Amino acid sequence: MLRLELRPAPSAAASLATPLVAIALTLVSGAILFAALGRDPAEGFRAFFVEPSSSAYGLAELMLKAGPLMLIGTGLAIGYRANVWNIGAEGQLVLGAIAGTGVALAFDESDSLLVLPGMFLAGALAGAAWAAIPAWLRTRFNANEILTSLMLVYIAQLLLSWLVHGPWRDPQGFNFPQSKLFAEAALLAPWFEGLRVTNAFLIAIAGVAIGWLVIERSFLGFRLRVSGEAPDAARYAGFDAKRAVWVGMLAGGLAAGIAGVAEVAGPVGQLTPNVSPGYGFAAIIAAFVGRLRPIGIVFASLLIALLYLGGESAQIALNLPAAITGVFQGMLLIYLLAADVLIRYRVRFGHRRARA
Amino acid sequence: MDFLVAIVVATVAAGTPLALAALGELVAEKSGVLNLGVEGMMLAGAVAGFAAAATTGNLWLGVACGVVAGIALSFVFAVAVVTLQANQVATGLALAIFGGGLSAFAGQPFVSRSIDGIRAAPLPLLGEIPVLGPLAFSFDPLVYVSLALFGAVAWFLWRTRAGLVLRAVGESPEVAHEVGYPVARIRYAATLFGGAMAGLAGAYLSLAYTPLWVEGLTAGRGWIALALVVFATWRPARVLAGAYLFGGVTVLQFHAQGFGVEVPSQLLSALPYIATIGVLVIISRDAAMVRLNAPASLGKPFHAGD
Numbered sequence: 063m064l065r066l067e068l069r070p071a072p073s074a075a076a077s078l079a080t081p082l083v084a085i086a087l088t089l090v091s092g093a094i095l096f097a098a099l100g101r102d103p104a105e106g107f108r109a110f111f112v113e114p115s116s117s118a119y120g121l122a123e124l125m126l127k128a129g130p131l132m133l134i135g136t137g138l139a140i141g142y143r144a145n146v147w148n149i150g151a152e153g154q155l156v157l158g159a160i161a162g163t164g165v166a167l168a169f170d171e172s173d174s175l176l177v178l179p180g181m182f183l184a185g186a187l188a189g190a191a192w193a194a195i196p197a198w199l200r201t202r203f204n205a206n207e208i209l210t211s212l213m214l215v216y217i218a219q220l221l222l223s224w225l226v227h228g229p230w231r232d233p234q235g236f237n238f239p240q241s242k243l244f245a246e247a248a249l250l251a252p253w254f255e256g257l258r259v260t261n262a263f264l265i266a267i268a269g270v271a272i273g274w275l276v277i278e279r280s281f282l283g284f285r286l287r288v289s290g291e292a293p294d295a296a297r298y299a300g301f302d303a304k305r306a307v308w309v310g311m312l313a314g315g316l317a318a319g320i321a322g323v324a325e326v327a328g329p330v331g332q333l334t335p336n337v338s339p340g341y342g343f344a345a346i347i348a349a350f351v352g353r354l355r356p357i358g359i360v361f362a363s364l365l366i367a368l369l370y371l372g373g374e375s376a377q378i379a380l381n382l383p384a385a386i387t388g389v390f391q392g393m394l395l396i397y398l399l400a401a402d403v404l405i406r407y408r409v410r411f412g413h414r415r416a417r418a
Numbered sequence: 419m420d421f422l423v424a425i426v427v428a429t430v431a432a433g434t435p436l437a438l439a440a441l442g443e444l445v446a447e448k449s450g451v452l453n454l455g456v457e458g459m460m461l462a463g464a465v466a467g468f469a470a471a472a473t474t475g476n477l478w479l480g481v482a483c484g485v486v487a488g489i490a491l492s493f494v495f496a497v498a499v500v501t502l503q504a505n506q507v508a509t510g511l512a513l514a515i516f517g518g519g520l521s522a523f524a525g526q527p528f529v530s531r532s533i534d535g536i537r538a539a540p541l542p543l544l545g546e547i548p549v550l551g552p553l554a555f556s557f558d559p560l561v562y563v564s565l566a567l568f569g570a571v572a573w574f575l576w577r578t579r580a581g582l583v584l585r586a587v588g589e590s591p592e593v594a595h596e597v598g599y600p601v602a603r604i605r606y607a608a609t610l611f612g613g614a615m616a617g618l619a620g621a622y623l624s625l626a627y628t629p630l631w632v633e634g635l636t637a638g639r640g641w642i643a644l645a646l647v648v649f650a651t652w653r654p655a656r657v658l659a660g661a662y663l664f665g666g667v668t669v670l671q672f673h674a675q676g677f678g679v680e681v682p683s684q685l686l687s688a689l690p691y692i693a694t695i696g697v698l699v700i701i702s703r704d705a706a707m708v709r710l711n712a713p714a715s716l717g718k719p720f721h722a723g724d
Contacts, residue, residue, distance in 0.1 A: 066502075066503070066721060068721075147507060199695070199699055203699045203702055203703045204708070205695070205698045205699045206645075206702065208454065208507070209641060209644060209645045209648075209695075210695050210698060212641050213638070213641065213642075213645075213691040213694050214691075214695075215638075216637070216688070217688045217691050220684040220685075220688045221688075223684050224682050224684035224685070227684075346515070347512075383523050385519060385522035385526060385633070386519075386523050388519020388520070388522055388523065389519040389520050389523050390519075391515060391516075392512060392513070392515040392516025392517070392518070395508075395511075395512035395515065395516070396494065396498060396509065396512045396513065396516055399504040399512055400498040403504065406503070407503065
């Protein structure tokens with residue numbers, strides 16, 4: 063019989079070890095899955111981890127995908143630490159992409175250097191505004207932010223669909239539901255010819271750094287953590303719970319909005335119906351696997367980005383659907399949350415000894 | 419008249435998957451387990467049901483496979499949150515993401531396959547009654563199954579000893595444990611029932627409501643079901659009424675353009691999500707009322723002997 067013994071204090075070592083345990087379990091499950099599908103697990107391992115990380119193109123793609131994940135993951139972590147559950151980052155990202163596109167289309171003729179900063183500003187504000195809706199509904203009406211922020215994802219995607227099918231559809235686009243291609247001034251220039259990584263990665267790093275200052279080095283970060291871990295103590299100390307909701311929601315919304323602009327101004331170059339490959343949801347996993355701490359989130363984002371690339375290369379090399387990425391992402395998070403039992407408990411096997 | 423009947427039948431069909439998923443979640447939550455992974459379990463049920471039916475040609479085997487898939491995912495959830503004390507909110511999100519990924523992966527070969535789905539059919543004799551027949555006795559068989567399940571759950575929770583124990587575990591697992599009830603086992607059972615209902619709801623979508631499979635087929639219905647439980651203040655009859663209300667909103671979007679309403683189709687498609695936010699706001703405004711009706715230990719892990 064498996065049995066749990068409460069530790070006298072949560073184990074810091076276990077809290078760092080459980081992500082590694084989760085990764086190991088995911089790898090083992092992945093090998094079993096590949097074998098069950100009649101593929102050589104070693105082949106699968108190579109397609110997933112070696113192939114994407116062994117070329118300049120692969121590394122550039124890794125940074126391209128890890129950037130939005132670490133940026134959004136850090137923003138979400140600020141809220142999660144305060145028990146504010148923004149799971150609508152995907153919708154906030156879409157709103158950022160929409161607002162960025164709005165600026166890009168409005169200044170289509172301009173070659174001003176201010177177009178891009180304007181797009182990012184508009185995107186950040188739009189993402190934050192979309193996140194402000196659940197924050198307001200929670201603080202004013204006590205409505206659960208998990209459900210409202212998620213409903214707003216669907217509404218954002220429908221808004222996007224309306225825009226690209228209607229008012230913003232490119233008249234020269236052969237009737238495809240997409241906006242016209244952005245002008246030069248509205249695009250992030252790639253660092254290297256043929257690779258897609260841009261300054262958006264630096265923006266993401268800067269965002270993570272700000273998040274690190276807020277979470278690890280500021281009194282605000284401390285207050286948010288207390289609100290999450292000990293709401294009664296926070297109230298006693300005069301920390302405003304409503305403010306925690308606002309800060310937590312807006313941090314995720316800002317980050318997701320910026321990430322949305324980086325997508326349309328970077329690899330996509332226009333507004334399309336599928337502007338995000340699920341970064342808003344994958345960032346939730348990055349936040350947890352990174353232990354809600356920015357440095358951990360950077361590593362977790364690189365891992366999840368690798369899973370995205372691995373899914374693409376598994377599709378080519380092993381003829382497996384790229385959706386296998388989602389299986390691994392979900393598995394990783396479930397294993398992690400289950401393994402977290404080791405932080406607070408010791409796992410013992412056998413029956414409980416009789417205690418005097 | 420025929421038009422009205424068509425609307426009622428469509429409303430019930432659109433409401434049934436919501437009703438089933440919400441009923442399962444209600445039972446799980448009554449035992450204190452908050453499983454936010456309903457969307458993932460529904461997707462698993464939908465894809466498993468469709469895959470089995472498309473492969474074997476047997477629709478009822480498909481339904482059974484959908485239920486089993488829902489149970490399987492809820493079992494993973496129960497191991498994590500009941501046995502291993504994992505955070506219920508985060509694990510529920512993880513289950514939603516996992517179910518989404520798994521169903522997209524497993525369903526790939528079945529996209530664009532078509533099957534002959536479960537059809538609505540008038541019951542013999544009863545279906546021939548004028549007006550009442552088409553209105554009340556002309557649904558597909560799963561609708562009657564869902565109504566029977568609602569009756570059974572309401573009876574179980576409020577009229578049986580076992581139901582009382584389940585509710586007691588949700589209110590105060592400490593006391594239930596002291597009295598000698600197996601809290602963990604009861605929570606497992608309630609969670610698995612939730613999974614079975616979510617799987618059945620998913621199978622209803624892919625086998626009866628729209629007999630096909632596409633990635634993300636459930637389109638947020640699992641989350642709407644979660645909102646319905648809160649909206650219904652954890653009462654089965656209100657869950658059923660709420661589900662049909664939402665079914666009506668869904669049907670409205672298909673008929674609004676028929677009435678000559680000139681609005682973008684996307685705005686109509688957004689109605690169920692906007693309505694969900696609306697009802698959450700209305701019901702949550704009174705914080706004390708929600709607190710009074712919600713199971714007191716909802717979402718809190720319980721480990722005997724801490």
